[in-house]
Amino acid sequence: xxxxxxxxxxxxxxxxxxxxxxxxxxxxxxxxxxxxxxxxxxxxxxxxxxxxxxxxxxxxxxxxxxxxxxxxxxxxxxxxxxxxxxxxxxxxxxxxxxxxxxxxxxxxxxxxxxxxxxxxxxxxxxxxxxxxxxxxxxxxxxxxxxxxxxxxxxxxxxxxxxxxxxxxxxxxxxxxxxxxxxxxxxxxxxxxxxxxxxxxxxxxxxxxxxxxxxxxxxxxxxxxxxxxxxxxxxxxxxxxxxxxxxxxxxxxxxxxxxxxxxxxxxxxxxxxxxxxxxxxxxxxxxxxxxxxxxxxxxxxxxxxxxxxxxxxxxxxxxxxxxxxxxxx
Amino acid sequence: xxxxxxxxxxxxxxxxxxxxxxxxxxxxxxxxxxxxxxxxxxxxxxxxxxxxxxxxxxxxxxxxxxxxxxxxxxxxxxxxxxxxxxxxxxxxxxxxxxxxxxxxxxxxxxxxxxxxxxxxxxxxxxxxxxxxxxxxxxxxxxxxxxxxxxxxxxxxxxxxxxxxxxxxxxxxxxxxxxxxxxxxxxxxxxxxxxxxxxxxxxxxxxxxxxxxxxxxxxxxxxxxxxxxxxxxxxxxxxxxxxxxxxxxxxxxxxxxxxxxxxxxxxxxxxxxxxxxxxxxxxxxxxxxxx
Numbered sequence: 001x002x003x004x005x006x007x008x009x010x011x012x013x014x015x016x017x018x019x020x021x022x023x024x025x026x027x028x029x030x031x032x033x034x035x036x037x038x039x040x041x042x043x044x045x046x047x048x049x050x051x052x053x054x055x056x057x058x059x060x061x062x063x064x065x066x067x068x069x070x071x072x073x074x075x076x077x078x079x080x081x082x083x084x085x086x087x088x089x090x091x092x093x094x095x096x097x098x099x100x101x102x103x104x105x106x107x108x109x110x111x112x113x114x115x116x117x118x119x120x121x122x123x124x125x126x127x128x129x130x131x132x133x134x135x136x137x138x139x140x141x142x143x144x145x146x147x148x149x150x151x152x153x154x155x156x157x158x159x160x161x162x163x164x165x166x167x168x169x170x171x172x173x174x175x176x177x178x179x180x181x182x183x184x185x186x187x188x189x190x191x192x193x194x195x196x197x198x199x200x201x202x203x204x205x206x207x208x209x210x211x212x213x214x215x216x217x218x219x220x221x222x223x224x225x226x227x228x229x230x231x232x233x234x235x236x237x238x239x240x241x242x243x244x245x246x247x248x249x250x251x252x253x254x255x256x257x258x259x260x261x262x263x264x265x266x267x268x269x270x271x272x273x274x275x276x277x278x279x280x281x282x283x284x285x286x287x288x289x290x291x292x293x294x295x296x297x298x299x300x301x302x303x304x305x306x307x308x309x310x311x312x313x314x315x316x317x318x319x320x321x322x323x324x325x326x327x328x
Numbered sequence: 329x330x331x332x333x334x335x336x337x338x339x340x341x342x343x344x345x346x347x348x349x350x351x352x353x354x355x356x357x358x359x360x361x362x363x364x365x366x367x368x369x370x371x372x373x374x375x376x377x378x379x380x381x382x383x384x385x386x387x388x389x390x391x392x393x394x395x396x397x398x399x400x401x402x403x404x405x406x407x408x409x410x411x412x413x414x415x416x417x418x419x420x421x422x423x424x425x426x427x428x429x430x431x432x433x434x435x436x437x438x439x440x441x442x443x444x445x446x447x448x449x450x451x452x453x454x455x456x457x458x459x460x461x462x463x464x465x466x467x468x469x470x471x472x473x474x475x476x477x478x479x480x481x482x483x484x485x486x487x488x489x490x491x492x493x494x495x496x497x498x499x500x501x502x503x504x505x506x507x508x509x510x511x512x513x514x515x516x517x518x519x520x521x522x523x524x525x526x527x528x529x530x531x532x533x534x535x536x537x538x539x540x541x542x543x544x545x546x547x548x549x550x551x552x553x554x555x556x557x558x559x560x561x562x563x564x565x566x567x568x569x570x571x572x573x574x575x576x577x578x579x580x581x582x583x584x585x586x587x588x589x590x591x592x593x594x595x596x597x598x599x600x601x602x603x604x605x606x607x608x609x610x611x612x613x614x615x616x617x618x
Contacts, residue, residue, distance in 0.1 A: 072423050119603045125419035126363035126426075127552075127560070131602075133365075134549045134595045141591055257545075261427055268424045299439035305432035312424045313413060 061235030070208025075132030083240025113233025157251025271318025343574020349551030368544030403523025559611020
């Protein structure tokens with residue numbers, strides 16, 4: 001058991017090297033195949049696939065912070081919410097087109113993540129998790145507050161209209177949304193993959209392995225940790241912006257504290273600090289509510305909890321750890 | 329003036345509840361370096377047990393003792409079965425286990441007892457408050473119980489051999505086990521005590537907040553803010569911090585920011601403490617090794 005747990009710890013150092021020759025073309029092939037998918041699906045299925053991608057992007061953001069940098073966040077639902085609100089406010093009040101609103105919202109989230117991460121990362125481990133959870137609880141109440149209701153619409157939230165896709169597109173709005181999400185997903189997954197292999201990525205992994213040793217080696221720990229927080233918030237914020245675009249509606253109640261918890265659950269189940277972890281985690285989070293309802297009507301969340309415990313004890317590498325066995 | 333006194337007394341009594349919760353967080357933190365996220369949910373569960381025992385017609389203090397005993401046994405059981413395997417695992421595994429526990433306790437409580445709020449009686453309702461209505465009977469009772477709990481825990485650690493062994497195990501587990509202290513068992517005991525103290529805070533909070541499965545969710549954050557303000561390495565500092573947070577929260581909620589933003593205030597307090605006084609008011613400065 002403990003050796004497995006330690007394997008979980010030592011893993012990311014390999015992530016950079018492992019399978020660079022085989023995995024990469026495979027990943028691009030999957031992306032290509034995914035681009036062809038909407039041509040075979042109905043509107044609703046395309047919409048579902050878009051939701052799945054949005055979840056995967058959100059988990060990817062968490063993976064940068066929790067997976068590679070080793071800083072636990074239970075508050076990424078807050079950045080998801082901020083991304084959604086930023087983009088909606090930009091579209092509604094500043095008449096920014098949707099394709100521009102998403103990156104702008106992402107940048108604003110980067111700023112928020114940096115600002116929050118700087119003091120928060122003085123805390124380690126469980127205390128960081130608690131304060132980020134406080135953020136997840138606080139942001140919805142802030143969004144409901146009267147002082148901001150001119151922008152946020154208070155408890156009611158805001159509706160937006162989705163812009164029609166360009167004129168040459170004939171497959172419908174949901175398919176266009178799917179492709180938009182896919183483009184963002186490919187871009188961000190590619191970027192994170194490169195980030196982890198870079199100098200910055202190695203600094204982040206060093207901070208996770210031992211913060212004190214990392215600073216002793218000359219890594220500016222507060223800077224890099226806050227940077228990881230910012231990047232992570234940027235990515236999750238992008239997912240939030242996309243989700244607002246998909247739902248065409250945001251309200252404080254769409255982002256309960258349990259959303260943040262479910263992100264962490266998804267990432268742990270999918271596989272922490274694994275390139276495929278966020279995708280598998282997203283599939284789990286998307287499929288789980290249905291399964292849980294079938295197993296137990298009364299306590300669906302208990303099924304999440306039990307799955308989480310089982311994964312921690314039996315599969316410390318998450319579901320993506322299963323694939324390792326086939327590789328050897 | 330009258331309003332201010334009311335706010336002070338309300339703040340003080342919620343502060344006592346936060347103090348209990350902060351103490352239970354610190355008990356586990358001191359021994360293991362972990363924060364038990366499920367502390368609040370476990371306390372809620374114990375409060376439901378008390379409610380069931382009261383429903384059976386047992387006298388209040390018997391039900392109280394029964395619920396605290398169940399919490400104590402439950403805390404030890406949780407430690408032995410679920411927490412021990414991740415004791416040396418990376419923090420993320422431990423946090424994941426606590427999150428799993430939180431979700432399970434919350435969900436199961438809702439499943440068994442429903443999500444409707446319930447009344448919970450206070451044994452101090454018949455007490456006369458001080459100065460007419462400024463300090464209610466329940467507030468006085470909360471204060472009395474909190475003081476009893478604090479004193480009992482303090483005496484336990486000061487005067488008993490087991491308490492000494494627990495303190496030793498918290499400071500240096502390896503040397504302690506070489507000296508013959510059963511470190512694993514002291515950890516289980518620590519978890520049991522933390523769960524029992526948490527149960528007391530839940531039972532004290534229930535008459536004010538009404539009992540429902542999410543009752544302690546927000547309280548955990550206030551308890552954490554209190555622990556951090558007082559210093560997470562110092563149980564008494566943490567308890568005092570809890571009382572301070574209760575006072576600050578109520579006064580600021582009434583005069584500064586309004587009740588909706590109270591929780592945000594707790595967050596601001598946490599961030600402020602971290603920025604300007606990272607070890608809390610009464611905490612010890614710690615140095616970590618590579």
